[in-house]
Amino acid sequence: MKTLVVVGHPRREDSFTQQFFKEGLAQFDHVTWMTVDEQQSVAEQRQLLMAHDRIILQFPLYWYSAPAELKQWIDTVFGDTFALAPRYVLQEKELGLVVTTATAATDFGAGRVEPFTMDELLRPFEALAHRVQMTYLPPLAVHQFAYMTPDEQQRLLVNYQQYVTAPTFQTLAGRGAWIQEQLAHKLAGLTGDDAIKVQALLTQLTDNRDALDDLQMNLRLMKDAGDDDE
Numbered sequence: 001m002k003t004l005v006v007v008g009h010p011r012r013e014d015s016f017t018q019q020f021f022k023e024g025l026a027q028f029d030h031v032t033w034m035t036v037d038e039q040q041s042v043a044e045q046r047q048l049l050m051a052h053d054r055i056i057l058q059f060p061l062y063w064y065s066a067p068a069e070l071k072q073w074i075d076t077v078f079g080d081t082f083a084l085a086p087r088y089v090l091q092e093k094e095l096g097l098v099v100t101t102a103t104a105a106t107d108f109g110a111g112r113v114e115p116f117t118m119d120e121l122l123r124p125f126e127a128l129a130h131r132v133q134m135t136y137l138p139p140l141a142v143h144q145f146a147y148m149t150p151d152e153q154q155r156l157l158v159n160y161q162q163y164v165t166a167p168t169f170q171t172l173a174g175r176g177a178w179i180q181e182q183l184a185h186k187l188a189g190l191t192g193d194d195a196i197k198v199q200a201l202l203t204q205l206t207d208n209r210d211a212l213d214d215l216q217m218n219l220r221l222m223k224d225a226g227d228d229d230e
Contacts, residue, residue: 001030001167004052005098008036008059008070017100017145021058024157028165036073045077054094055134056164057125061101064121074128083132095129096137096163097122105143137163138170 005025012018012035025031032052040048049055057074059066066074083090099122107113108121118141129136140163142156168174183202 001054002052003030003054003056003164004032004034004048005056005058005164006034006036008067008073010067010069017142021160024161025164031164036069042077046082050089054096056096056098058098061099088133091133093134094137095134097125097139098142099139100142100145102144
């Protein structure tokens with residue numbers, strides 16, 4: 001799977017969050033990082049969209065939407081007819097959003113400081129995906145990055161890497177498979193005690209996945225048996 005990350009951030013060079021994300025993707029050779037002000041023609045940017053399987057729009061929340069430069073990029077690159085009928089050139093590709101905000105997650109929702117959920121505020125992007133027949137992914141909202149502890153930032157990094165690169169990040173099995181793949185890749189470059197430790201962890205994870213698969217199969221069999229009795 002190939003992923004295109006499209007960054008629309010007016011001050012991205014000063015953004016610790018964007019640098020954190022960019023560095024976190026450096027090891028993945030099937031990810032393309034692009035900013036909306038790169039000197040490429042509209043035709044070249046459209047080719048990039050068509051050449052990737054998952055498109056991530058990454059931006060800070062500005063007045064309940066994307067910054068103007070990202071909105072202009074969408075208006076220009078998507079245009080009036082590029083991704084519409086009869087060709088639907090982006091059909092079945094995935095559209096994801098990584099949205100950063102200085103507002104706490106607990107401030108969003110009915111009766112709160114911001115009386116709408118993040119999903120409600122981002123609904124226009126869901127409408128865009130629907131219109132061009134892309135698959136809309138649940139947004140990844142990053143709240144108050146500057147206040148996160150190192151452990152919280154590390155968990156965010158793993159979640160972000162999975163959101164960008166894991167084919168099925170929305171399921172436990174998909175996340176487990178992704179972790180196995182990363183450990184196997186890391187193991188290939190290790191020797192000595194480090195290799196032994198990572199191999200032991202990889203073996204344990206594999207055993208746990210096998211046990212989970214067996215449990216899920218038994219649950220399906222029990223469900224099927226129950227349906228037959230009705």
